[in-house]
Amino acid sequence: MSTIISPSLLSANFLDLKSEVEMLNNSEADWFHLDVMDGVFVPNISFGLPVISQINKAARKTLDVHLMIVDPDKYVEDFKKAGADYLTVHYEACTHLHRTIYHIKDNGMKAGVALNPHTPISALSEVIADIDLVLLMSVNPGFGGQSFIENCLTKVKDLKNLIKEKNSSAIIEIDGGVNIETGKKLIEAGADALVAGSFVFGSENPTKTISELKKL
Numbered sequence: 001m002s003t004i005i006s007p008s009l010l011s012a013n014f015l016d017l018k019s020e021v022e023m024l025n026n027s028e029a030d031w032f033h034l035d036v037m038d039g040v041f042v043p044n045i046s047f048g049l050p051v052i053s054q055i056n057k058a059a060r061k062t063l064d065v066h067l068m069i070v071d072p073d074k075y076v077e078d079f080k081k082a083g084a085d086y087l088t089v090h091y092e093a094c095t096h097l098h099r100t101i102y103h104i105k106d107n108g109m110k111a112g113v114a115l116n117p118h119t120p121i122s123a124l125s126e127v128i129a130d131i132d133l134v135l136l137m138s139v140n141p142g143f144g145g146q147s148f149i150e151n152c153l154t155k156v157k158d159l160k161n162l163i164k165e166k167n168s169s170a171i172i173e174i175d176g177g178v179n180i181e182t183g184k185k186l187i188e189a190g191a192d193a194l195v196a197g198s199f200v201f202g203s204e205n206p207t208k209t210i211s212e213l214k215k216l
Helices: 014-025 049-058 072-082 097-106 152-165 180-189 206-214
Strands: 004-007 031-037 062-068 086-090 110-115 133-137 171-175 193-196
Touching (some): 004 206, 014 206, 031 049, 049 072, 072 086, 072 097, 152 171, 180 193, 193 206
Parallel strands (some): 031 062, 062 086, 133 171, 171 193
16 A cells, blocks of 8 residues: 555645645645644644535545544534544543544544554554554644654554554554655654645645655
8 A cells, every 4th residue: 555645734825725725636645634723632723614614625535634622522423524534533632432433433434543642552452443543643733843753653663563463454644743754764664644734835846745755
């Protein structure tokens, strides 16, 4: 399987969002990564359901929605209606994670679980077989443009081993500090999907940058 590239629209130009969506539609990007932040679980506020609903009208690729919010269970049905294909919640935000995973699945979406940098891979040992995607944060969540945390490479390898041990089919996705250098290391460690925000949208030629990431 070739590496999945999921550019994060958090770094897009919101004054010209339709053009940014069209650029991704016409690029080698596989998914649209949509970061939803509530200012409570993380120290930033991004966008929510109305924006995702509008993106869904123009997007021709998978919507990869990452919830960085408290009480994500309250909004599962709403994000399905807005167009989410993958819905990823944070381990740290879910009191009853198994229930949340199946709430997502029962609403016809793929279920993802994200881990903050300080959370060990072992936290997922009891649910890894139920998960479609694990999102490892390689920066502290909340803001784009942060430096890559190198220990994430070890976590990718540990997660790959856990997935094999438990016979899980979960995809490993990485979010934070992804560029050509870190992307190559992550793929070598076992990552399946890369989220890139400022590296893509801050480049002179985002389409070319996506293509370069796709070739890693």
